[in-house]
Amino acid sequence: MLDKIFSIDPRLMQIARQAEADCAEPFARIAQIAEYNEAKVLKAFADQRIGESHLLGTTGYGYGDRGRDALDAVFAQVFEAEDALVRHHFVSGTHALSVALFGVLRPGDTLLSLTGTPYDTLEETIGLRGQGNGSLRDFGIHYTEIPLTPEGGFNLAAIREQAATAKVAYIQRSRGYSLRPSLSVDTISQAIQAVRSVNPEAIVMVDNCYGEFAEDREPLAVGADLIVGSLIKNPGGGIAQTGGYIAGKARLVELCAYRLTAVGMGKEVGCSLNQNRQMYMGFFHAPSVVGNALKISVFASRMFSLLGYRAYPAYDEKRTDIITAICLEKPEALIAFCQGIQKGSPIDSFVAPEPWDMPGYDSQVIMAAGAFTMGASIELSADAPLRDPYAVWMQGGLTYTSGKLGVLQAAQNLLEQGLLSI
Numbered sequence: 542m543l544d545k546i547f548s549i550d551p552r553l554m555q556i557a558r559q560a561e562a563d564c565a566e567p568f569a570r571i572a573q574i575a576e577y578n579e580a581k582v583l584k585a586f587a588d589q590r591i592g593e594s595h596l597l598g599t600t601g602y603g604y605g606d607r608g609r610d611a612l613d614a615v616f617a618q619v620f621e622a623e624d625a626l627v628r629h630h631f632v633s634g635t636h637a638l639s640v641a642l643f644g645v646l647r648p649g650d651t652l653l654s655l656t657g658t659p660y661d662t663l664e665e666t667i668g669l670r671g672q673g674n675g676s677l678r679d680f681g682i683h684y685t686e687i688p689l690t691p692e693g694g695f696n697l698a699a700i701r702e703q704a705a706t707a708k709v710a711y712i713q714r715s716r717g718y719s720l721r722p723s724l725s726v727d728t729i730s731q732a733i734q735a736v737r738s739v740n741p742e743a744i745v746m747v748d749n750c751y752g753e754f755a756e757d758r759e760p761l762a763v764g765a766d767l768i769v770g771s772l773i774k775n776p777g778g779g780i781a782q783t784g785g786y787i788a789g790k791a792r793l794v795e796l797c798a799y800r801l802t803a804v805g806m807g808k809e810v811g812c813s814l815n816q817n818r819q820m821y822m823g824f825f826h827a828p829s830v831v832g833n834a835l836k837i838s839v840f841a842s843r844m845f846s847l848l849g850y851r852a853y854p855a856y857d858e859k860r861t862d863i864i865t866a867i868c869l870e871k872p873e874a875l876i877a878f879c880q881g882i883q884k885g886s887p888i889d890s891f892v893a894p895e896p897w898d899m900p901g902y903d904s905q906v907i908m909a910a911g912a913f914t915m916g917a918s919i920e921l922s923a924d925a926p927l928r929d930p931y932a933v934w935m936q937g938g939l940t941y942t943s944g945k946l947g948v949l950q951a952a953q954n955l956l957e958q959g960l961l962s963i
């Protein structure tokens with residue numbers, strides 16, 4: 542029926558029905574995880590005695606902001622952390638990661654990435670590109686990385702050889718702009734054990750972007766010391782308007798707070814303005830919204846594999862983040878896909894995204910995001926650097942039906958432009 546409203550080709554609808562039927566089992570698993578995580582969140586709200594006054598904001602210095610402090614406690618409880626720093630003052634996930642790295646690393650220390658080169662936007666923070674900008678490298682912090690194995694797993698032998706001298710062992714849970722698999726909490730646990738076997742003191746930091754609530758526990762549950770993420774992704778539930786979080790060992794969170802505000806002030810300052818209500822509501826909705834995003838992602842993977850494309854992960858693989866990557870093989874197909882996703886968005890459906898030189902990325906990037914919150918990728922979005930194999934990374938969607946319609950319009954757009962034959 543919805544195909545009539547949006548003029549989707551009947552052959553695509555037929556394939557979509559097949560895809561949905563194939564996804565029954567993964568959908569059921571996702572529903573179970575969402576239910577469990579929602580219960581955890583609800584319990585944390587009750588245990589922390591969240592009341593109406595917590596939803597109100599403060600101005601100025603923000604001393605004694607009860608809503609802010611209790612929100613930290615809610616995040617900490619749900620993520621099994623000693624403490625958390627949940628702030629709208631983080632301008633993005635990259636900022637939160639940068640604060641965490643500068644917060645705990647000191648001159649002469651070594652940052653060791655266990656998952657190869659980190660997410661594109663961190664390259665300048667670390668100092669892999671650019672010089673004299675105040676990167677970690679400019680401050681005398683050494684950087685080394687251990688690539689993942691060709692199968693996309695941790696190289697445990699290399700970790701045991703190299704982790705002894707690392708101050709921070711860094712793990713990126715999600716695939717980012719690569720085709721490697723995302724790393725499950727179970728797999729991350731093995732890497733942490735390998736680090737601990739040679740260096741019990743190392744700080745294990747996980748870039749948790751896109752991973753929150755995809756499984757029934759977060760990396761802190763298996764021994765990570767810090768996790769970091771963005772509030773315009775999973776844990777903001779599509780309602781938080783900006784921000785990020787850092788959670789983990791209390792002493793480390795304190796050091797990060799010193800870096801975010803000022804040494805000696807840390808978590809005591811930073812007014813919440815009128816953001817508490819959205820951050821609470823967003824976190825409350827997050828498990829269910831992430832469940833929808835996971836279903837959309839699984840559906841897209843199945844739909845596009847039935848259409849003949851390589852899609853990662855496969856629809857029936859276990860998920861640890863909300864991303865599906867689809868290899869579209871040609872730049873025109875990549876652009877058509879993104880423009881189709883945009884057409885299926887609630888906001889700015891009438892614009893056509895084009896590739897551009899985005900700050901922090903070293904190739905041109907195209908992004909489709911017709912979102913209520915600008916750039917929020919917990920809302921349906923697709924982005925891709927224009928480079929071989931012209932893969933698109935798509936994620937998000939606040940409701941299953943709207944996300945499915947976005948995916949269908951992406952396919953429809955390919956069909957209409959003669960880039961897809963069925």
Ligand SMILES: *Cc1c(COP(=O)(O)O)cnc(C)c1O
Nearest residue numbers: 633634635660715717748750771
């Ligand atoms: C989104 C993301 C980041 C941070 O990106 P921002 O756009 O700065 O929020 C970092 N790492 C990964 C894996 C991400 O997905």
